[in-house]
Amino acid sequence: MIVETDFCIIGGGITAAMVAEKVSELKPGTSIVVVEAGSRIFDVENRMKYRQRNLDYGENAWPGDFIDDQAAAGIISRTMAVGGSALHWGGVTNRFSEEDLTLRSRYGLAVDWPLTWADLETHYCEAERRLGVSAELGAYAEDHPSQPYPMAPMPLSYNLIVLKEWADKSGILFNGTPQAKNTRPYGGRAQCQRCNTCEICPTGARYSPDFTFKQLLAANKVALHDQTLVRKLVKSPDGKRIESAQAVSRVRNGEAVEYRAKTFVLASGYAWSPHLLLLSDAANSSGLVGRYMTGHAFIGGQIELDAKLYPGMNEQHSLISRRFFRCAADVPFVRHDLRVWESSAGRDPRLKDAAGTLLLGDAALADWRGRTARGATRVRAYYDVHPSVDSTLTLDPSKKNRYGDPLPVIKHVLDEQTQSRKAASHDHIVGVFNLLAKANNGRLLNVSEGNYLDHPSGGCRMGSDPKTSVCDSYGRTHDHENLFVAGSPTLPTGGCTNATLTFVALALRSAERIASA
Amino acid sequence: MTISRRDALKTFGVAGAAFRLPPDATKHSFRQADDRAAVFLAIAEVVLPAEADRRAAVAAFTSWIDNYTEGADTDHGYGNTRIRALGPSPARNYAAQMAALDDAARAKGAAGFAAAPLDARRAILEQALASAKIDRLPARPTGAHVAADLMGHYFNSSTAADLCYRANIARDACRGLAGSDKPPAPRARG
Numbered sequence: 001m002i003v004e005t006d007f008c009i010i011g012g013g014i015t016a017a018m019v020a021e022k023v024s025e026l027k028p029g030t031s032i033v034v035v036e037a038g039s040r041i042f043d044v045e046n047r048m049k050y051r052q053r054n055l056d057y058g059e060n061a062w063p064g065d066f067i068d069d070q071a072a073a074g075i076i077s078r079t080m081a082v083g084g085s086a087l088h089w090g091g092v093t094n095r096f097s098e099e100d101l102t103l104r105s106r107y108g109l110a111v112d113w114p115l116t117w118a119d120l121e122t123h124y125c126e127a128e129r130r131l132g133v134s135a136e137l138g139a140y141a142e143d144h145p146s147q148p149y150p151m152a153p154m155p156l157s158y159n160l161i162v163l164k165e166w167a168d169k170s171g172i173l174f175n176g177t178p179q180a181k182n183t184r185p186y187g188g189r190a191q192c193q194r195c196n197t198c199e200i201c202p203t204g205a206r207y208s209p210d211f212t213f214k215q216l217l218a219a220n221k222v223a224l225h226d227q228t229l230v231r232k233l234v235k236s237p238d239g240k241r242i243e244s245a246q247a248v249s250r251v252r253n254g255e256a257v258e259y260r261a262k263t264f265v266l267a268s269g270y271a272w273s274p275h276l277l278l279l280s281d282a283a284n285s286s287g288l289v290g291r292y293m294t295g296h297a298f299i300g301g302q303i304e305l306d307a308k309l310y311p312g313m314n315e316q317h318s319l320i321s322r323r324f325f326r327c328a329a330d331v332p333f334v335r336h337d338l339r340v341w342e343s344s345a346g347r348d349p350r351l352k353d354a355a356g357t358l359l360l361g362d363a364a365l366a367d368w369r370g371r372t373a374r375g376a377t378r379v380r381a382y383y384d385v386h387p388s389v390d391s392t393l394t395l396d397p398s399k400k401n402r403y404g405d406p407l408p409v410i411k412h413v414l415d416e417q418t419q420s421r422k423a424a425s426h427d428h429i430v431g432v433f434n435l436l437a438k439a440n441n442g443r444l445l446n447v448s449e450g451n452y453l454d455h456p457s458g459g460c461r462m463g464s465d466p467k468t469s470v471c472d473s474y475g476r477t478h479d480h481e482n483l484f485v486a487g488s489p490t491l492p493t494g495g496c497t498n499a500t501l502t503f504v505a506l507a508l509r510s511a512e513r514i515a516s517a
Numbered sequence: 518m519t520i521s522r523r524d525a526l527k528t529f530g531v532a533g534a535a536f537r538l539p540p541d542a543t544k545h546s547f548r549q550a551d552d553r554a555a556v557f558l559a560i561a562e563v564v565l566p567a568e569a570d571r572r573a574a575v576a577a578f579t580s581w582i583d584n585y586t587e588g589a590d591t592d593h594g595y596g597n598t599r600i601r602a603l604g605p606s607p608a609r610n611y612a613a614q615m616a617a618l619d620d621a622a623r624a625k626g627a628a629g630f631a632a633a634p635l636d637a638r639r640a641i642l643e644q645a646l647a648s649a650k651i652d653r654l655p656a657r658p659t660g661a662h663v664a665a666d667l668m669g670h671y672f673n674s675s676t677a678a679d680l681c682y683r684a685n686i687a688r689d690a691c692r693g694l695a696g697s698d699k700p701p702a703p704r705a706r707g
Contacts (some may be wrong), residue, residue, distance in 0.1 A: 017596065053589075055689055056581060057603060060590040066600060078598045088594050107704070155697045193691040199594055202691065212566065310701050312678055312688030349672035351646075351654045351665070358643055364672065365566035368681045452596075 001249075001257045003225070007514070008245055008261035010276065011229045011268030012036030013084025014500065015487030015507035017209035017216075018130060019265055022508055023222040026515035032222045033246060034213070035259060037229040037272075038081035042210055048202040051195070059483040061200035062087055067250070069401045070229070072271045072393075074226065074410030076452060082226050083210040084269060086198040086500065090316060091180040092232035093133045094497040095124050097143065097325040099194075099335060103386070103493060107333055109417055110386040111492045114464045114473040115509075121146055123505035129171050129395045131207045131504065132186040135178030143322050157313040159342040163377055164319055166305055167340055169439035172432070173341065174319040178501075180207035188215065188331060198316040227251045231405055233264065233280040237482065242282065242483045248403060263517045265475075267486040267507070274393045274459035274489055275408040277470075283460070283477040283485075288470050290393035292461045293379075293410055294494040295453025299426060300380040301433045302345040305442035311344035322379075324432070325496065333421060334428045336383035337497040340436075343378040346445060347371050368394040376445075381429045382454060384496040388413040393459050412453050455499035460489035474513035475506070482517060486510050520600065554579065557616050559631040563639045564668040568680055570643045574671045581670060607660030614663045618645065662672060679704050 007023055009016050012034055020032055038056050041062055054061040060455040065081040077085045098117040103110045108332055113120075125147040128135075134151035153176050156164065160176065168173045181192050182205040204211060216222045233246045245259040252416035266273045274290040292334050296365075319340040319505045349368045359367050389411040395406040414422075430447055437444045463469025466478035475484040487503040487510075495502065554575060561571040591598055618630040621641040626635035630641065642664050647672045649662040658666035658671055671677050675689040684701040 033660050054592060055625075057585065057589065058591050059586070059603065061594075063590065066593065068600070071598070075598055076596050078600060085595065126596045155694055157697045158700045161698060191694070193693050194697060196688060310682050310684055310702075312675065312686045313701065314697065349654055349677065351651055358646065360564045360639065360642070360668075362566045364564075364668070365568065365681065368672070375576070375636050412697040463577075480607060 001255060002260065003033060003257060004260045005031040005223075006261065007263050007265060007269055008259045009034045009265045010086070010245060011211070011266065011272065012038065012040075012082040012213070012224070012226065013267065013269055014209045014488075015269075015503055016084075016265075016267035017212040018127070018277040018504050018507045019267055019486050019511045019514060020216055020222050021130065021212055022511035024216060025201045025203075025513045026512065028122070033259065033261070034222055034224050035103070035230055035245070036082050036224065036226045037070060037250070038067060038226065040107055040210070040213070040224065040226045041065060041087070042214055044204060044210075047200060047204075051197050051200045051202045054200055055197065056506055057062050061197075067229075070407070072408040072410060073277070073396065073399070074393075074408075076454070076456065082213055082224065084207050086426075087208050087210065089208075090198050090498075091201075092318075092498040093128065093135070093178045093180050093501040094320065094337065095143070095145075095178075095375050095486060096495040096497065096499070096502050097322070099326060099389050100384075100493060100495045106329055107327070109333065110415070111463065111468075113492055114462055114469075120502075120505055123509045124501065126508050127501050127504040130508070131501070132178040132182055132189070133178050133180050133501075134183040136175055138175050138320075138322055139173035139201075140322050140325075143325070148196075149178070150488060154181060154183055154317055155177055156319075156371065157317060157342070157381055159309045159311070159313050159375075160317060160319060160340075162307050163342065164311060166307060166377075166440045166442075167212045167321070170436050172321050172323050172338065172436070174321045174338075176320050177320045177339070179317070180242055181205050187211070191355065196312065196315055199508075225257070228257055229403070230259075230276060231279065231403060233276065233282045233483070235280075235282060239479070240481055242480050250321035254403075261482075263484070263514060265484045265486055265510075265514055266489075270456045270459050270465065270488045271393065271408055272411065273485055275395070277460065278393075278395055278408075279405060283470055283479045283483060285479050286467055286470060288461065288468070290408075290459050291389050292387045292458045292492065293391040293412055293456065294385075294458035294491060295412065296388040296494045296496050296499075297385045298380055298382045298450040298454055299429045299447060300378065301430070301447040302343060302445040303377050303379060303433065303437045303442045305375050305377060305440050307375040307439070307440070308373075309342055309377075311342050311347070313342065313378075315342055317341075320497075322497075326485070332424050332428075334383065334425045334472040335496045336381040336425075336429060338432060339370040339380045339382075341378040341380075343376045345376045345378060347376055363505070379433055380446070381432070382496050382498070383425055383429060384466050384493070385418045385453070386415045386493055387458060388415040391458070392412060410456070412456075453494065455494060457488040457491040457499060457503070460485045461492045462490040463492065473509075475510040476513060476517075484510055484514050486514075522698055525531050553615075556618070556630045557663075559633075559638060560618075560642065560664050560667055561671075562635060563642050563670055566665055566680070567669065570675070574674075574676075575667070577674070577676075578658075578670045582606065605660075607658040610660035611663045614645070618642075621645070
């Protein structure tokens with residue numbers, strides 16, 4: 001089967017949804033086909049049931065959201081469906097800061113991004129409007145948006161009010177985390193009902209891309225070809241353009257599908273975008289496709305404190321401080337966010353006490369109550385680390401999907417400067433945790449270092465120089481004038497806070513150029 | 518051709534089994550429903566606190582068992598990339614465990630576990646849990662022992678948390694945003 005279209009968007013996640021929506025607005029009447037390897041899971045009416053099964057049995061709250069033989073080593077999510085990882089994201093919409101775009105010029109580290117903060121900030125505002133972000137102005141004025149947030153902030157739960165009073169005593173100022181969750185009906189979706197299971201929001205109050213796709217389909221603005229795996233991009237004889245995308249239908253007996261488009265947009269995330277480019281030997285004259293794979297490292301901890309808390313009020317919501325997004329140029333470099341959640345750490349019911357005595361019935365309840373007299377909080381810092389050129393996504397010839405395509409393997413490697421400051425970064429962050437703990441007679445119970453990079457990105461990094469980057473700041477590949485990469489793969493560095501809003505902002509910025517391509 | 522454990526569970530229901538048990542096997546194979554409920558309640562009177570609504574706890578546990586779906590795909594959310602399936606129902610182990618409880622009760626002169634005095638039941642369960650080497654409450658029933666499973670199922674519930682904190686936190690309910698900023702209302706006793 002041959003499909004001809006103006007725009008072929010490969011991937012069905014949050015960046016694909018945003019690009020499709022914006023291009024359809026900028027180019028009314030244009031033909032847009034979105035091709036997604038996974039299935040569409042549009043049965044909102046069943047989400048309450050799925051949520052309950054997940055709570056009761058740990059069953060997958062998104063049935064069928066993966067492909068058995070399409071897995072990458074080193075990834076942190078198997079989700080492959082229309083909506084992508086943003087089906088089950090937490091909805092946290094923190095922004096990066098200006099420092100992320102100017103690491104080289106400010107600190108002599110990593111690289112600068114090839115766009116200005118003012119430019120990105122404009123698209124942050126747009127992303128917040130499209131996703132529907134509820135937030136308050138933060139404690140630090142330099143982080144204030146240039147346009148109002150679309151919705152009033154999510155009210156702090158009683159627990160978070162108590163924790164904010166506690167945390168602010170440290171002199172580090174906090175506020176509620178911005179979230180793509182409705183505090184009033186917005187975007188055709190309902191108000192949050194505080195179900196405490198944001199990874200499977202049963203009401204649609206937390207944004208997920210399936211809603212955007214459903215709206216686009218209802219308005220006949222896009223065609224959605226799900227369960228269709230793109231296996232290769234075919235270049236023109238002179239190599240300057242992409243002529244077609246070769247795909248296979250996963251449901252029609254492996255029928256071959258060829259997409260011919262004026263413009264191709266690769267919106268398949270940090271793993272599958274560089275993977276397809278490597279399979280296609282495309283966009284890689286720099287040799288940097290699948291390199292500089294990035295993300296942020298993290299350290300977490302549990303703190304016991306003098307406060308009566310009620311774990312379970314809204315465990316998904318948290319406090320954030322952006323105090324440490326900034327670092328003076330003349331002190332050892334460390335940048336991180338700082339998050340605080342309610343927690344029941346160390347306060348769960350147990351069968352035996354510390355002495356090994358069996359606790360049954362009333363004894364178990366009394367023991368539990370005794371350990372909940374003081375409260376607990378979970379704290380975490382995402383901190384800024386920078387990738388080496390040897391931080392890679394490569395093809396593993398020993399692992400192939402059913403079509404014989406080698407699957408990706410990701411190995412994160414940090415650059416020398418990051419590695420040399422690792423111990424100092426750790427000590428600084430633990431020091432901040434201790435500062436918080438001591439603010440109200442608290443005690444840091446434990447500290448743990450993450451063993452992967454969260455919110456992974458990179459693999460097709462943007463830049464002005466075709467020798468040192470895969471695409472320009474709009475995601476247009478240097479090698480192929482009609483091929484764009486959108487969102488997470490284009491990030492040169494991964495920041496120090498949740499990155500989804502940044503992926504979306506960059507994708508929306510790309511969409512303007514894509515529409516005019 | 519190889520077949521994964523997950524595929525085997527999806528196909529056969531139980532890893533390694535060559536056939537599929539009747540759908541209601543876990544419900545009725547070891548006890549009739551009334552008999553089973555009586556034993557569960559007799560266990561609950563030992564392992565659950567007096568303040569708990571034990572009948573409701575037993576009903577919730579029974580419902581959990583009866584609605585367990587062997588082979589269902591489990592959560593593989595963010596940070597969890599392994600695709601797995603739910604294993605055999607924990608309840609498959611209960612028949613033998615409950616028979617052993619009856620045997621132990623008869624050895625103490627009772628007609629069966631449910632008919633034994635409270636102190637005797639407690640002693641029997643303490644011995645059973647020790648024999649099963651169970652040191653922690655399971656987050657969800659595992660089949661290691663029915664008493665631990667019943668206890669874990671209750672103590673990890675939203676209902677039990679409310680009892681512990683003496684407040685209507687209602688962790689697992691959709692509650693709306695109104696009142697979020699107030700401490701949860703005190704919970705009535707019982």
